[in-house]
Amino acid sequence: MALLVERNGDVVHLVLDRPNAYNAIDPTLRDELLAALETAEAEKTRCLLVRGNGRGFCAGMDLKAAAGLRGTAVTETMRRSSGLLTERFLATPVPVVAAVHGVCAGLGLTLALGADHCVAATDARFVAAFLSRSIVPDGAATYLLPRLIGTARARRMLLFGEAIGGQEAADIGLIGESSAPGELLETAQARAEQLATMPTQALAYTKSLLRRSFELDIASLLFEERNGQGLISTTADYAEGSAAFVEKRPPRFTGG
Numbered sequence: 001m002a003l004l005v006e007r008n009g010d011v012v013h014l015v016l017d018r019p020n021a022y023n024a025i026d027p028t029l030r031d032e033l034l035a036a037l038e039t040a041e042a043e044k045t046r047c048l049l050v051r052g053n054g055r056g057f058c059a060g061m062d063l064k065a066a067a068g069l070r071g072t073a074v075t076e077t078m079r080r081s082s083g084l085l086t087e088r089f090l091a092t093p094v095p096v097v098a099a100v101h102g103v104c105a106g107l108g109l110t111l112a113l114g115a116d117h118c119v120a121a122t123d124a125r126f127v128a129a130f131l132s133r134s135i136v137p138d139g140a141a142t143y144l145l146p147r148l149i150g151t152a153r154a155r156r157m158l159l160f161g162e163a164i165g166g167q168e169a170a171d172i173g174l175i176g177e178s179s180a181p182g183e184l185l186e187t188a189q190a191r192a193e194q195l196a197t198m199p200t201q202a203l204a205y206t207k208s209l210l211r212r213s214f215e216l217d218i219a220s221l222l223f224e225e226r227n228g229q230g231l232i233s234t235t236a237d238y239a240e241g242s243a244a245f246v247e248k249r250p251p252r253f254t255g256g
Contacts (some may be wrong), residue, residue: 002187004030004053010046010196011097019054024062025107029231030085040094044255046196048092050111051099057124058166059139082107082138090114090140090211094205095195099188100124100166101181108137113148116195116207119188124166126174128157147214149174157159199237200255 004015014036016023025033028110040048052058052109063084089096089110100116102216112118112126120126130137145154149172156162164197170178179187195203205228212222232238235256 001028002029003030003036005036008049010192011192012040012045012047012190013049014153016052016058016149018048019052019062020062021062022056022059022103023052023108024059025082025085025136026062026064030060034088037092037094044064044200045094046200047192048094048096049099049127049192050096050115051185051188052101055232056102057098057100057104058106058108059103059188061110070233074101082110085163086110086114086138086140093200095192095203095207097195098186099184100126100175101184103127104139104164107139110142113137113174114146117177117191119191120166120169120178121174121181121184122166122178123181124169124178126157126164126166126169127161128178129157129161129163132161138195145174161199197253199232199235199241199251199253201237202232205232213249 001017002018004013005012006015010127014033016025016029018024018026018029023029027247036048039045087106096115096117098112098118100112100118100120101124102121103125104112104120109126112120128137128141130141141158142154145157148154151156153172157164164172164174165173166178169175176191177187209221209224209228212224216224221224237251241251241252
């Protein structure tokens, strides 16, 4: 196994466990991540926390798996690997927190920056060094980076391969927050526990709106918001939120 699945309360940890390869994603790890997402959704997991074992978070795709491939074989391999994992990871309704230490590169950027909240150690390094290997960016890097830090900074990362440290990443809005290396897991777990207490259906709908907000015009977005509100208003969590507000107490959401 290349992925460890550990539960900590209502939070399920997905631990990338190929430390000798900086947790580079090979076919085995890809398939185990996809299976873990399927399980989390089926079991209505309250929150996922993605992290890596060893000296770094994730060095991206394991290029050895595609060595020797050319042309349409490369295209098809990407569709079934980085493309499939990216689509599933960004579309999951389950809230995701990423805890990043060491190197975070390539497809690792998708796992980190595509999470709903990313916490990075101050000594982490975010790298998009595709061109130095004559590789076209994959894992939706050209989708995520401009949306998070603007086109100019995205160009610097993608065209020049400039690395960004954990503290700078937080300062420029690439990630949600940074922490001291020794406090990374504690900080990420606390954030995951916060998300795990939230109303799951309203949270999933909010995730969907955020993901599509750059593509929808204002009229379409307003339609999606009111349609979503109508759907969520029929849930038990909506009733609990209203009751808690009236009774001036913290809500106790159950995911219903």
